[in-house]
Amino acid sequence: MKAGICGLCKKSGIIKKSHLLPKSAYKQVRDHPSEGGGSPMIVDMARNKFGKTDKQVDAHFLCGNCESVFSKFGEAPVSKIWATHFDFPMLDILNKITPISISTKRKLYKSDQLDGDLARALYYFAVSVVWRAIEWPRTNVGVVSCKGVLNVDQMREVTQFLLGNISVVDDLFIVLDVNTCSEMTGMLSMPARFAADLESLLFDVLGLRFMVFVGPGFPLEIETLRTTYDRNLLVTSSDHSESRFAMQIAKYLNENNIQ
Numbered sequence: 651m652k653a654g655i656c657g658l659c660k661k662s663g664i665i666k667k668s669h670l671l672p673k674s675a676y677k678q679v680r681d682h683p684s685e686g687g688g689s690p691m692i693v694d695m696a697r698n699k700f701g702k703t704d705k706q707v708d709a710h711f712l713c714g715n716c717e718s719v720f721s722k723f724g725e726a727p728v729s730k731i732w733a734t735h736f737d738f739p740m741l742d743i744l745n746k747i748t749p750i751s752i753s754t755k756r757k758l759y760k761s762d763q764l765d766g767d768l769a770r771a772l773y774y775f776a777v778s779v780v781w782r783a784i785e786w787p788r789t790n791v792g793v794v795s796c797k798g799v800l801n802v803d804q805m806r807e808v809t810q811f812l813l814g815n816i817s818v819v820d821d822l823f824i825v826l827d828v829n830t831c832s833e834m835t836g837m838l839s840m841p842a843r844f845a846a847d848l849e850s851l852l853f854d855v856l857g858l859r860f861m862v863f864v865g866p867g868f869p870l871e872i873e874t875l876r877t878t879y880d881r882n883l884l885v886t887s888s889d890h891s892e893s894r895f896a897m898q899i900a901k902y903l904n905e906n907n908i909q
């Protein structure tokens with residue numbers, strides 16, 4: 651047990667060990683016991699490091715109350731739909747919905763086609779991971795590139811949202827891209843900037859790729875998506891093995907003889 655000041659609500663008391671990405675996700679990226687139960691595959695994009703490690707990114711950071719709020723509104727519902735060794739409920743959900751747009755690479759869904767609680771949980775989860783990455787109390791864990799993505803006023807708004815005082819963060823636009831390639835779902839990637847010229851972060855949790863764009867001035871194509879479909883959250887599906895990011899990982903595994 652450790653006493654201190656909670657990173658979110660700023661109250662002093664007992665501070666819990668918090669995880670940057672959900673602890674429950676790590677056991678799903680570990681090899682299945684029938685395949686030896688080897689260490690999980692973790693990707694640290696900002697430092698260009700990929701590899702198998704048992705090291706979880708944790709720190710004494712939040713009070714018990716804020717931890718349980720994060721769990722109740724984000725992690726718990728999202729953990730029910732991410733990919734496991736056995737199934738991928740989120741992909742099943744999308745496969746039962748008619749996309750509003752289909753291109754060769756991607757299907758597009760509006761968040762109001764999802765159950766309202768699920769859409770809110772996906773949004774809350776994404777915002778909570780982004781907040782953690784920016785405010786994380788340690789600097790040696792590969793999320794340094796996230797610092798400064800949001801300005802002081804935007805961080806204040808994010809905090810108010812996470813504490814339940816406002817319902818959305820106006821300057822954030824979140825795209826959840828659900829992976830359709832079953833070999834690529836067992837992966838976690840730490841939040842990192844994904845384009846130098848854009849205020850945006852990306853992270854992967856078990857087949858769910860969250861792309862978080864920061865306004866208020868969005869690039870034209872993002873603003874078009876917002877005005878056409880939804881100002882806060884859009885859901886797409888695509889084959890992540892065809893992304894540039896996947897190619898890099900495959901190359902790494904190959905070079906290092908990791909099967």
Ligand SMILES: [Zn+2]
Binds near residue numbers: 660712
């Ligand atoms: Zn707290």
